[in-house]
Amino acid sequence: MASAGKAEKKRKVLVLVENLPSPFDRRVWQESTTLHAHGYEVSIICPTGKGYEKHYEEIDGIHIYRYDLPLEAEGAKGYLVEYSAALFHTFRLAWKVLFRHGFDAIHACNPPDLLFLIGGFFKLFAGKRFLFDHHDINPELYEAKFGKRDFFYKLMVLFERWSFKTADVSIATNESYKRIAIERGGMDPDKVYVVRSGPKLDRLRQLPPKPELKKGAQYLVGYVGVMGAQEGIDLLLQSARHLIVDMGRKDVHFGLVGGGTSLEQMKQMAADLGIAEHVTFTGRVPDQDLLEMLNTSDVCVNPDVANDMNDKSTMNKIMEYMALGKPIVQFDLVEGKFSAQQASLYANKNDPVDMARKIAELLDDPEARRRMGEFGRNRVINELEWVYEEPKLLAAYDRLFGEPNAARPAPMQPT
Known part of the structure; x- marks a missing residue:
């Protein structure tokens, strides 16, 4: 399998996530630890949070760089401030990771759908690969929060499309998201991989009731x-x-x-x-x-x-x-x-x-x-356990790095 040889090449990945700190974000942490276990060197940039206040730490071999956000946004103006600060700090820390550890690819987890700006910059000027991990459908999220399809809703649709256009490969959490990537995002179906957020049973332990x-x-x-x-x-x-x-x-x-x-x-x-x-x-x-x-x-x-x-x-x-x-x-x-x-x-x-x-x-x-x-x-x-999703994640990475025997994604199934 192509992924087995990663220990020699030591591919390096930078994961960007804005809405939760690592390792608190379960999906991001499962993806990161899976990549690390298969020979990738992984760094993460994310915000601080309760219990995760350190600006740098290494956990299970993964480098985590965190930044402080000025507020936890509620209204539209709050999100503008939060996302602007997040983009600034993420871009700043990406340079730190580049010089300290290096990276071959950026793995960007939305929201927001603005991380393509950073992925696109390093793709254009440094030849890095860009993978878009589609966690939330932001146009629908905006409508759910504010109850309207106005100029900003249309802007969300535009940002989403640019994220897919910038991506070399994208990951969807289910078949509904894959359909959006193809139909609304204009993504090549062969480059969209469904990787569900399956739980890990070694963490979700059955315990006696209290x-x-x-x-x-x-x-x-x-x-x-x-x-x-x-x-x-x-x-x-x-x-x-x-x-x-x-x-x-x-x-x-x-x-x-x-x-x-x-x-x-x-x-x-x-x-x-x-x-x-x-x-x-x-x-x-x-x-x-x-x-x-x-x-x-x-x-x-x-x-x-x-x-x-x-x-x-x-x-x-x-x-x-x-x-x-x-x-x-x-x-x-x-x-x-x-x-x-x-x-x-x-x-x-x-x-x-x-x-x-x-x-x-x-x-x-x-x-x-x-x-x-x-x-x-x-x-x-x-x-549904995460063990069934790991091969799909690794197949997406094989495709990202152009491995000749990269597994193709399974065709869409009706939900």
């Missing part, structure tokens, strides 16, 4: 993810209120793991709905705390709002729930349904009352919970 996390309730409903607008936490809280107040289910507690710009707002909303004592917001916590909450949960939920963005996106939380053998309730979304299949019940789109009913249905049916959890875990073990 009953104290239920706060005296019989059942725990778990959530892990960002506390932001398009994640539908407001819908989840409305669902919790219907379950607890309208349906009289005082035997349920909700454990919500994750940070984000809307965290304090969501805490206030829980208080306003009169359910604060039935909801625990942990904020961003270490892996051990996250695992304890999910392992203790009887049902896990994904309240992502039904919109173009979420309909086409594969959510890591779904895979994590399945890896831990948890039954799921989520809204009826294309990629969410493709991932979970029989491991989930599907509520009517953006309907918190129906979500509450589906949660209650599962809480009252332990056999269904067991069956669905077992189905989900087996699907991860046999089909």
